[in-house]
Amino acid sequence: MSDFLLQGSQNNQVYLDANATTPVLPCIADVVSHTMQICFGNPSSPHITGIQAKHLLEQTRQKACTVIGADTGDILFTSGATEGIQTAIVSTLLSVKNHQLTEPVLMYGATEHKAVPNTLAHWNKVLGINATLLPIPVNNKGILDLAFIERHVKNALMICTMAVNNETGVIQDLNAIETAIRTHNSDVSWMVDCVQALGKSALALSNTSIDYAPFSGHKLYAPKGIGLLYIRQGSAYTPFITGGGQEGGMRAGTENLPGIAGLNKLFSLLLDKSNGTFKSPDILADYRKQLHLAISDTFGDITYNHDFDCSVATTLNFTVNDLTSKEVIDLFDAAGIRVSGGSACSTGATRSYVLDAMGVSNWQSENAIRLSFGPAATAQEIAQACASIRALKPILQANCLVVSDSATPHQEVCAIGLTQYRHQGACSWLYVSEDKHAVIIDPIIELLPRFEKIINTQNLILMAILDTHKHQERASGCQLFSDLFGLTDNQEQDDKLGWPDAMSKIQIGSKTLIKHATPGHSEDSVSYLLQTADGKIEYCFCGDLILPAGLGNTLLLGGDAYAMADSLITLDKVINNDTLICSGHDYQQCFAMTWQVQKQQTPLLEKLLTGGITRDQFSLEKHAFDQQKQQLSTELCGYIEGQPDKNTxxxxxxxxxxxxxxxxxxxxxxxxxxxxxxxxxxxxxxxxxxxxxxxxxxxxxxxxxxxxxxxxxxxxxxxxxxxxxxxxxxxxxxxxxxxxxxxxxxxxxxx
Missing domain, CATH: 3.40.250.10 (Rhodanese-like domain)
Incomplete structure (x- = not known):
């Protein structure tokens, strides 16, 4: 690793992703380091160093019991919550393998961390239990449906819920859940994921019939790789890791003593109410209020995806109504503010299953931001976070991402020339001339608020809003856009794609937009060619006739491979090799492709244009190719064979x-x-x-x-x-x- 990286500093970052992990508190890090160097004994060794280590281990176990309110039962040290979940589920499923139920189910909350349903599904299959996995629905506040539990729990082999949700901070009423379970099934095994509750919500596990409760140290300022599992006295237990007999034979392997020492210090801080490291609920609620105001002041139109009244104060889950989560996270990250989109363990997911279960809109689910801080946050840290968030507003205004509240806003001209806007692989294009005349091609409904800001803040003169075809996979945004920007009232349209009546060309500054019929992907497909003053075709907006390194799907409604061949041949005669191809979809995120490179990377296209095959042969080959690809991806608007590899x-x-x-x-x-x-x-x-x-x-x-x-x-x-x-x-x-x-x-x- 470079010295440049090693010399870098994280002092300026604002870390607001505590639900994913937390930094280790300095006092805990000191204890961990001390244990590694001084009190490093093996708890199984008979000498004094080992005895000291054993004492530390058992002292930590007793402190854990006090913190989580467990007067009886076992505390098992684990590598973290995932191991605890595995242990609880395997122990339960082995104990009920010979059940007599005719329709057995394994119940879990629909908003549960994926570690739970994935583990249930895995061991259900491996152990041959063959029970039905049954998610418990939640209402729009994320609260479990108790009536659903009551109806199905009699057939349950296990039920898994959570105390506090990791994405939304929603708190479940464990007493109400317990009543719903035990009224109808006194014996079913019940596991409660308590990872996000520790230090944020009071726990008294001995006062409940919870059988298992996993915890993880790194969610609350202790090191990664250490956690614990509470096991109620009398609950089924089978060692998940066997070997040398450590942990009283319940879990083999030399104990992670430095990690356990970290937990020891953490529990001491939680128990010492005079210490002040961990803040009271009232202080944490005030922190949330400050962050709430900073977010709203900065971004304006915000939707919060959970009810603050039934959530822990350390989590804010929100959606900026006009910006994607990627735009918000990228902006935050560039400014040194660390947040996440939903669960850190679900990185790469396009939407939040937690918010889906709560019934929020598609936009909210796809663009949720999770901002979370730890219960040991200081007033200074929250103030810095709020200041850093508010400092983003001028940047947002300058880049047309929010509407300025100034009478004379200072804004960069952020839209001159061509810009691509994407939504789930689909592309909209905005072209703006030097004199601020503009055209939008292939408008996507979800991007309407974004375009509204750009048009209004830049005072653009919108000449046309055009579709290249009636997109088979989505509703047209053309009419909505035209209504919003007043184009419908100003001019009649002679076709359904938005082209103005009685105009053969549209003048955009010094350049001219020309419509060119190019059926093939659909019957109504057209391409729009942007021509410079000297007659050169600069851009070809071809919709889904052509995709980067591929061609449009001809098996969708209105598709015709023979018509596509004709369109490609005629198009080749009017555009240049360096014309930029602007497609309606860009599944591989190529962003820019010239006609010359397009021909090189699309073998079927090159053969057609060089006379290697006839139109009829092209039609047969394209039809067969689309049929083959459609078996794998039925909804794509076009297929590619894959760009040639380029070693970067x-x-x-x-x-x-x-x-x-x-x-x-x-x-x-x-x-x-x-x-x-x-x-x-x-x-x-x-x-x-x-x-x-x-x-x-x-x-x-x-x-x-x-x-x-x-x-x-x-x-x-x-x-x-x-x-x-x-x-x-x-x-x-x-x-x-x-x-x-x-x-x-x-x-x-x-x-």
Whole structure:
């Protein structure tokens, strides 16, 4: 790892993802370090060092009992909550393997952490239990349906619920759940995930009939790799890890004494009410109120996805109504504010199953932000967090992401030229001329609020809102957009795709938009060609006729492979090799593709255009290809064979800094402009601003037509994590830029 990374500092970051993990408190880290170096004995050893270690272990066990209110039962030290969940479920399922139920079920809360249903499903299959997994519904506040439990619990072999939800902070009424369970089934095994409750919600496990309760240290300032499992006296138990007989034979393996020492200190802090490390519920509620106001002041139109009255104060789950979660998280991250989208364990998911279960809208589920702080947060930390969040407002305003509340807002012109906007693989395109005339092509309904802000804040003169075809997989946004921006009242339309009546061309500044019929993907498909003053076709907006490195699906309604062949041949005669192809979908996130590269990467297209096959042969091959692909992906609007591999040249930050001192080497920041504006990378790389290009992937097509980049130069590409920049590097390599390098790990490894 580079010295540059090692010398970096996290002092300026605002960490608001405590539900994922917490930093280890300094006093706990000191105890852990001391145990590693001084009190390092094996608790199973008979000498004094071992006896001291054993004493620490048992003392921690007693403190744990006091903290969670367990006068009886066993406390088993584990590697964390996941092991505790495995142990409880395996113990239960082995004990009920010979059940006599005719329709056995395994019940779990629909908003449970995925570790629970996934573990139930795994061991249900492995052990041959063959019970039905039955999720317990929740209401719109995330509270479990008690009537559902009462109806089904008599057939349950096990029921799993949680005390506090990890995404929303929603608190379950354990007493009410217990009544619903035990009134109808006094013997069923009941596990309660208490991971997010520790330190935030009072626990008295001995006063309940809960059989198992897993906990995890790293969710509350202790190290990772240590946790515990409460097991009620008399509940079924089978060792999940066997071997040397540690933990009274309940769990083999030398105990993680440093981790246990960390828990010991944590429990001492929780028990010492005079210490003040862990804040009272009233103080935590005040912290939440401050953050709530800062978020609302900054982003404006916010929807909170949970009821504060039935949630712990340390979690805020919200959706910015006009911005995607990716945009918000990227902006936060660029400004040093760490939040997450839903559960950290569900990274990569496109929506929140927790919020889906609560019945929120698709937009809320897909774009939820989880902001969480720990119960040991200080007033100074919360104040800094609020200040950092509020500092984002000018950046949001300057980039048309929120409407300015100033009478004379200072805004960058963020829309001149071509910009791509994406939603779940679909693309909308906005072209704006120098004199602020604009056209929107293939409008996506979900992006309507975003376009409204751009049009209004930039005072754009909207000339047309056009569909390339009636998209088979989604409703057209054309009418909604036209109604919003007043185009419907001003002019009649001669077709259903938005093209103005009696106009053969649309003038957009010095350039001209031309409509060209290109059926094939659908019967009504057209392509819009943007022509420069000297007659060159700069962009071809082709909808789903052509996809990057592929062609549109001809098996959807209105598709015709023979008509597609005709369209491609006629299109080839009117566009240029360096015309940028702007598709309606971009499943591989290519963002920019010239017609020349498109032909090179699409074998069937190249054969058709070079005379290697006839229209009839193209039609047969395309039909067969689509049938084959449709068996795997029935809903895609087009299929590709895959872009040819391009090896990106990966470099570390030290080499990047060295290379950037050379005259012909430049840095490309592929983050969006609002992220770029939140980070001073000139200082980070010790270079002048003229050595940096901010070219987001959404603006790459525009940069290519503007001749921003030159193939003789060397370019080092950067983003937040290295994912967008490697995509940009691959795209540029396909387009003939040979000297492109990607910084491995992006800015995340530059601090």
């Amino acid at each position: 040249q990966q470099i570390d930050v030290d080499l990047a800094i060295e290379m950037l001192q050379q005259a012909n080497t430049y840095l490309i920041d592929t983050r969006e402009s609002y992220e770029h504006g939140a980070t001073d990378i000139t200082q980070l790389f010790a270079i002048n601003a003229d050595k940096i290009f901010n070219i987001p992937l959404s603006r790459m097509a525009n940069a290519l037509t503007q001749r921003t980049l030159h193939k003789g130069n060397r370019y080092i590409v950067l983003c937040r994590s290295g994912n967008r920049s490697v995509q940009a590097a691959v795209n540029l390599a396909h387009l003939g830029y040979e000297n492109v390098y990607n910084i491995t790990g992006g800015l995340a490894l530059c601090h």
